[in-house]
Amino acid sequence: MQQRRMESSMQRHRILIVEDSPTMRQLLVFALKRIPNIEIVEARDGIDGLRKVTSDHFDLILVDINMPVMDGLKLIHLIRDEESLAAVPIVVITTEGAETDRARALALGADEYLTKPVQAGRVLAVAKALLKVP
């Protein structure tokens, strides 16, 4: 158990943040940098996110809903359609707090749904849980 935990904490994790707001991206990077052996890649919109997620391996994807070019829901749909990406955990971080929006995102395949304003500690806790980092 202890060894598995150590292995999990030593393993390198790659996270993709798909968010159009530089402020939010910086806050998310700030929060997630506390995970040991982490590598964070940023994407500015859905298209940029799709290009990065299909060309590289990621252990976790954080997605905003309201973005230019391609929104987060469309991106989640495309990611879940791709067999090789079907198991990658997706966390939605959005201003859309209505229950219907949450249900829609979860139905499309999102694993967690966080609403803004979100605390850095909450993002960190959710990311750690999905990455199985102690």
Next chain:
Amino acid sequence: MSQREGELFERASEFLAMFRRGAEFTRELVEENARLRRTLLELETRQSDAAQNPKAWEKLREELVERIHGLESERQDVLERMGSLEQENRSFAERFLQVEEENNNLANLYVASFQLHSTLDLQEVLRVVVEIIINLIGAEVLCVYALDERTNQLEPVAAEGRERGSFGAVSLGSGVLGSAVARREIHCRETVAGTEPDAPLVCIPLCVGDKVIGAIALFSLLVQKDRFTALDHELFTLLGGHAATSILAAQLHGQSERKLNTMQGLIGLLTQK
């Protein structure tokens, strides 16, 4: 007495002596047996007495009670120590949560401050201000105003949630926003529910020193946001100072660039002649 009678008499005497020694030995054995029986009886009595002796029992009981008290006291000490450790543990957990919250708050303030001073382009600064209010505070409808010093009016320069044109100019000193800006004080409504769409929940004067350069007004919050936190108030204060400095710096930078262009154009014309 004949020789034969003499031999018989001698043998009878020997037999008698032997018999007497046997009798003596038997008597000694009987006496020894009786003595041993008495000793055994005496020992049994003493043992029984010792077992039933109230003093001995009392002494033993006292010893046991003392031992129990000792153990009880030891147990109490252990329980107290455990209680103290649990209390300490709770204090550490509470402290940890406080530090975590402070850390989270500082992260927000750091990011807000960093982003506000990351550009000298006025439109970029205004975009950052709006982003901070939406993402870090959770406002749905807001407007950023700039003070027109000629008319003493707050003119909308950036908005979110509604068209910028739908926010009218506000005279300094009039209404909730104008009064808050004239007083250079942040206005924040206690309750966020049941507010009128045009009545601002929060008014943040944008000041550089004593100079007012504009204001931010928050009219409604995101559906999931039902109250303001301590961090929100910190962000209001931060925006009041840092957003003002950034906007003023960007305005001055824009003006100086325009002046520089004009000067360069003028110099170009003069040197062409």
